[in-house]
Amino acid sequence: xxxxxxxxxxxxxxxxxxxxxxxxxxxxxxxxxxxxxxxxxxxxxxxxxxxxxxxxxxxxxxxxxxxxxxxxxxxxxxxxxxxxxxxxxxxxxxxxxxxxxxxxxxxxxxxxxxxxxxxxxxxxxxxxxxxxxxxxxxxxxxxxxxxxxxxxxxxxxxxxxxxxxxxxxxxxxxxxxxxxxxxxxxxxxxxxxxxxxxxxxxxxxxxxxxxxxxxxxxxxxxxxxxxxxxxxxxxxxxxxxxxxxxxxxxxxxxxxxxxxxxxxxxxxxxxxxxxxxxxxxxxxxxxxxxxxxxxxxxxxxxxxxxxxxxxxxxxxxxxxxxxxxxxxxxxxxxxxxxxxxxxxxxx
Amino acid sequence: xxxxxxxxxxxxxxxxxxxxxxxxxxxxxxxxxxxxxxxxxxxxxxxxxxxxxxxxxxxxxxxxxxxxxxxxxxxxxxxxxxxxxxxxxxxxxxxxxxxxxxxxxxxxxxxxxxxxxxxxxxxxxxxxxxxxxxxxxxxxxxxxxxxxxxxxxxxxxxxxxxxxxxxxxxxxxxxxxxxxxxxxxxxxxxxxxxxxxxxxxxxxxxxxxxxxxxxxxxxxxxxxxxxxxxxxxxxxxxxxxxxxxxxxxxxxxxxxxxxxxxxxxxxxxxxxxxxxxxxxxxxxxxxxxxxxxxxxxxxxxxxxxxxxxxxxxxxxxxxxxxxxxxxxxxxxxxxxxxxxxxxxx
Numbered sequence: 001x002x003x004x005x006x007x008x009x010x011x012x013x014x015x016x017x018x019x020x021x022x023x024x025x026x027x028x029x030x031x032x033x034x035x036x037x038x039x040x041x042x043x044x045x046x047x048x049x050x051x052x053x054x055x056x057x058x059x060x061x062x063x064x065x066x067x068x069x070x071x072x073x074x075x076x077x078x079x080x081x082x083x084x085x086x087x088x089x090x091x092x093x094x095x096x097x098x099x100x101x102x103x104x105x106x107x108x109x110x111x112x113x114x115x116x117x118x119x120x121x122x123x124x125x126x127x128x129x130x131x132x133x134x135x136x137x138x139x140x141x142x143x144x145x146x147x148x149x150x151x152x153x154x155x156x157x158x159x160x161x162x163x164x165x166x167x168x169x170x171x172x173x174x175x176x177x178x179x180x181x182x183x184x185x186x187x188x189x190x191x192x193x194x195x196x197x198x199x200x201x202x203x204x205x206x207x208x209x210x211x212x213x214x215x216x217x218x219x220x221x222x223x224x225x226x227x228x229x230x231x232x233x234x235x236x237x238x239x240x241x242x243x244x245x246x247x248x249x250x251x252x253x254x255x256x257x258x259x260x261x262x263x264x265x266x267x268x269x270x271x272x273x274x275x276x277x278x279x280x281x282x283x284x285x286x287x288x289x290x291x292x293x294x295x296x297x298x299x300x301x302x303x304x305x306x307x308x309x310x311x312x313x314x315x316x317x318x319x320x321x322x323x324x325x326x327x328x329x330x331x332x333x334x335x336x337x338x339x340x341x342x343x344x345x346x347x
Numbered sequence: 348x349x350x351x352x353x354x355x356x357x358x359x360x361x362x363x364x365x366x367x368x369x370x371x372x373x374x375x376x377x378x379x380x381x382x383x384x385x386x387x388x389x390x391x392x393x394x395x396x397x398x399x400x401x402x403x404x405x406x407x408x409x410x411x412x413x414x415x416x417x418x419x420x421x422x423x424x425x426x427x428x429x430x431x432x433x434x435x436x437x438x439x440x441x442x443x444x445x446x447x448x449x450x451x452x453x454x455x456x457x458x459x460x461x462x463x464x465x466x467x468x469x470x471x472x473x474x475x476x477x478x479x480x481x482x483x484x485x486x487x488x489x490x491x492x493x494x495x496x497x498x499x500x501x502x503x504x505x506x507x508x509x510x511x512x513x514x515x516x517x518x519x520x521x522x523x524x525x526x527x528x529x530x531x532x533x534x535x536x537x538x539x540x541x542x543x544x545x546x547x548x549x550x551x552x553x554x555x556x557x558x559x560x561x562x563x564x565x566x567x568x569x570x571x572x573x574x575x576x577x578x579x580x581x582x583x584x585x586x587x588x589x590x591x592x593x594x595x596x597x598x599x600x601x602x603x604x605x606x607x608x609x610x611x612x613x614x615x616x617x618x619x620x621x622x623x624x625x626x627x628x629x630x631x632x633x634x635x636x637x638x639x640x641x642x643x644x645x646x647x648x649x650x651x652x653x654x655x656x657x658x659x660x661x662x663x664x665x666x667x668x669x670x671x672x673x674x675x676x677x678x679x680x681x682x683x684x685x686x687x688x689x690x691x692x
Contacts, residue, residue, distance in 0.1 A: 015436025016494040054635065083635040086587055087489070088578050095388045096629040099379040113491035114580040117502060137491075178487025179582060209487070 035306045042302045045075035047294055048097050050090060050107040052134065054081040056212065058239040058265055058286050059108065061347045062133065065290030066106055072316055073298050075103075085177060085212050087111035094118035097127075104128035104297035106290070109136040112181050116140035128300035132293035133286075134182045142300055142307030143327045145293040147284045148334050150182070153237070154189025156282060156334065157261065158199065161233045164259040164279050168201030169232030172224050174245055174262075176212040176238040186237050205231070210241045217244035225254055236262035242281060246272035266337050266345040273342050282334040287347055289331050292318055296329060358601040362616035369620050373627040380630055387504040390512040391577070393622035395420065395570040395586060397515045397615075399593035400600075401522045402566035404614055405559045407597055408526065409538040410606025411459060411466040413560065416567045417589035418477035419451045421582075423571035425481035428490030428581025437494050445568045451477055452564020456557040474590065481583035490581040501576035511573050518566065523611035531555065539606025595642065596621055599649045621645075 049066040051059035063079035070077025080097075082089035087110050095118055097105050105122055109115050109131055119129050119140040129136075132145040147153070161171055173190065175183045187207060194204055208224060210217025217240055225231055236242035242262040246269060249255050256276050264281045272278045292315050299305045299313035307327040315321045321329050337345065373380035399416045406413050423444045430440045451473070458469040500510050526532040537545040538552050546552050575581045600617035602609025621642065628638045 015438035016496060017434055017436045018431055018492060019434075078632065080632055080634075083639075084588075086584060087580055087582055088574075088585065091578065092392055092625075092629060095385075095392075096626075099382065099385045099388075099630060100377075101379070111489060111578075111580055111582070113489060114578040114582075117579055177584075179489050179584075 035308065035311055036303050037305075037312065039303045041073055041298050041304065042103075043074040045070070045073065045103045045298055045301050046101070047075055047077050047104045047106060047297050047301070048100075048102045049077065049079040049081075049290065049294070050093050050097070050105060051079060051081045052090075052108045052110050053085045053212070054079070054083055056085075056240065057268065061265070062108070062286040062290035065285075065287030066294040067290075068287075069291040069294035069316060070298070073294075075298065077294065085110050087114040087179065090115050091118045094122060098122050098125060102127055103301040104130065106130045106132060106293045106297050107136065107141075108133040109181065110134070110177075111179060112136045112140075128297050130293050130297045130300065132289055134180065138326055141327070143293075143296045143305075143323060143329060145289060145296055145329045145331065147182075147286075147289055147331050149330060150185045151189050153263075153282075153334060154186040155193040157186065157235050157237060157263075158190050158193040160261045160280055160282065160336070161235050161259060162199055162202060164261060165202075165232040167198070170203045170205055170228055170230060171233040171235065172205040172228070172231060173207040174217060174220055174224070174234055174236040174238075174241045175207050175209050176241060178209050180212075180238075183237050190235065210236075210238070210244060212238055212240045214240055214244050217241045218248050221245035221248040222252075225252070225258065231258055233259040233261070236260065236264075238262070239264050239268060239283070242278075243268040243272075246277050250275055250277040263334075264337075265347055266342050267347060269337065270342055273337065273339055280336055280338040282336045284331055284334045285345075285347065288318060291316065292321065292329065292331055296321075359610065359613045359616060362600065362613055362620060366616055366620045366623065369623040369627060373623060373630070376627065377630045380627060383507045385626065385630075386507040387509045387512075389622050389626040390507075390515075391502075391504075391509040392626070393618055394509070394511040394515045394577075395574045396589060396592050396596060396622075397618045398518060398566050398570035398573070399589060400596040400614055400618060401515075401519050401611070402563040403593055403597050404522060404600075404602060404609065404611055405526055405532075405535050406466075406556075406563055407594075407602050407604065408535045408606055408609055409556055409559065410542070411556060411559075412470060412594075412604075413452075413455060413466065413563050414470040414590050414594070415451070415455060415473040415477055416563060416593060417586045418474045418481070419448055419564055419567035420571040420574060420586045420589065421584065422451060422477045422481040422484065423448050423568040424575045424581045424585040425485035425583045427571065427575050428488070429484050431493065431581065432488075432490045437497055441572060444572060445565055448564040448566075448568025448571070449561050450564070452560045452562070452567075453557070455564070456560035459560065460553045460556050478583070478587070485581065485583050487583070491579050493576055493579050493581075498576050498579060501573045511577070514569075514573070518569070519611060519615055523615075526611055531558075535559070536607055539603075539608070541607075592621075595646050599646055601649075 047070045049063045051063055067077035067079060080093055090110055094115060098121060105127055112135060116137040119136055123129050129141040130143045130145060131141045133147060135144045173187055194202060208220045210220045221244060234245055236245050242264040245260055249258060249260055250272055260278050261281045263283050265283060269278060269281060295315040305311040305313050309323055309325055311323045312320055323329055379385055402416055403413060426447055427440055427444050455470055455473055458464050459466045503510060526535055534550045534555050537550055538555060542552050574585055596617045597614050598604060600614030
């Protein structure tokens with residue numbers, strides 16, 4: 001109490017400050033509706049997918065999985081979205097989808113907060129909101145379909161690079177945008193994993209950002225090696241970043257000497273695995289991610305689930321799924337790709 | 348004078364018809380377009396662009412440019428976030444942020460007016476500089492949780508009219524009064540038609556331009572407050588690239604890029620047409636790329652059509668073609684009178 005008062009005084013004139021009553025949002029999660037697990041999945045649902053950006057190959061595969069699932073459910077599915085990954089550019093799309101009276105919105109958020117007010121408005125109009133790949137603020141969606149546990153992704157990336165560089169030397173992370181929710185969470189787990197004694201000989205350089213832009217990522221990879229000729233490895237936990245870095249390395253003297261791993265799609269990375277630039281990288285199937293999210297959206301829109309922990313729903317070919325803490329549904333562990341198995345995948 | 352007025356009115360009429368067409372098409376193509384919620388969103392979605400455009404109008408009328416407006420917005424948004432995060436009260440942040448915008452505007456003014464550097468080069472430079480400073484201030488963080496007692500000012504509406512749109516309308520009106528109904532406004536046009544002539548006529552060209560750059564900074568800061576509250580998110584990359592949309596609106600509105608010609612009403616109509624078009628295209632599920640193509644073509648048409656329709660207007664070549672133009676500034680254009688003619692709208 002005293003501390004609060006002191007803070008108010010410091011802030012001056014008793015104005016509105018961070019943490020004061022007026023500043024704290026009073027929004028409660030929309031709802032009160034109860035789930036009816038026996039409700040049939042409705043036909044003819046209008047479900048829209050809103051990726052981070054529309055021309056990103058990873059997002060395209062994800063959208064395809066989602067619209068395929070909507071087709072299985074005899075609904076109308078579509079994917080719309082901005083051509084840049086800027087924070088606010090998704091908001092116009094959300095408003096449009098509300099106006100169009102969609103039954104559900106499935107979104108990969110560019111900025112968890114910037115999209116929150118618009119998503120809350122959608123929920124207030126009985127539109128089911130599911131996030132996938134990159135979450136929005138927790139009270140602005142009902143279900144978050146997570147690719148794999150963030151902790152598992154982050155820690156496994158460190159293991160991959162440590163194996164490839166023989167456990168010692170300088171490494172760097174080439175990430176997407178500085179605010180990308182998922183990349184930042186993984187990077188935090190990577191940093192935590194690196195604190196373990198077995199990685200004591202690995203030095204992590206400051207993270208660089210390619211903004212999920214091919215050219216910028218390429219230039220950042222180039223700059224990393226110019227500044228640190230003794231760099232041993234790069235982790236790029238973004239499909240755009242790893243492909244751009246691989247393209248740079250494959251035509252540079254560092255090919256095969258500087259190790260590169262991260263999250264990439266097999267189709268983008270195939271030639272670099274085959275020419276020896278990249279030994280091993282990981283990813284889940286983004287198509288399955290979109291597929292699972294679309295089923296979750298349909299279950300929400302049909303009243304089967306509300307997004308509460310412990311609720312179950314059927315996800316077509318992916319079987320039964322249970323909603324975990326904070327409305328999270330997890331797709332499954334990432335797959336590791338190398339010369340042995342990369343040709344088994346096409347996405 | 349009459350012919351100039353008549354011509355200006357004619358371009359505004361074209362824009363008015365364009366607005367009517369866009370809104371009529373919207374109303375007939377999708378039932379959702381005319382819903383109250385959609386109309387208020389349509390206006391809200393363009394409020395920041397409109398403020399930047401109104402900041403640009405008087406500057407472009409003098410023959411200069413300010414491409415740093417969206418970066419000023421980004422910097423002010425980042426500053427808002429950093430100060431809010433540090434526990435400062437929102438009531439204190441607002442004047443500080445407006446002041447910051449004015450300071451950034453004054454840097455542009457010093458470089459353009461005092462040092463006589465071309466404003467295109469200067470503001471391309473500060474476009475990058477201010478965006479960079481935004482990252483210095485807030486880093487790669489995003490600050491959220493802005494006060495719920497102020498946020499409705501940027502998000503809510505009275506009927507279909509968002510409060511933010513009222514702010515924009517008031518600003519537009521004030522800029523219109525400044526430009527079209529004050530001695531300072533007449534000076535703006537005079538400088539745009541020929542800085543040398545204007546200077547010899549006793550107009551303090553430097554002081555005028557300085558004031559306009561300060562105003563631009565203040566309006567960009569105001570836009571940043573609306574933007575930050577509307578999205579409830581302060582970030583260094585806010586409104587990245589918005590300067591081009593604002594410049595497009597000003598040019599589509601019939602303001603000559605060489606200065607000296609244009610009206611605020613034209614720009615307001617252009618903003619309304621662009622906002623309506625964007626909204627209709629969204630509702631029709633037209634992809635972002637195609638939207639950009641359409642907006643781009645519209646802009647080209649807006650400068651092309653008048654030239655094609657009226658290739659000769661020698662009668663209108665104004666007096667200043669014979670005047671002593673100021674060769675002091677590298678950006679000065681001795682052929683302005685002639686070029687302006689091709690630019691005619």
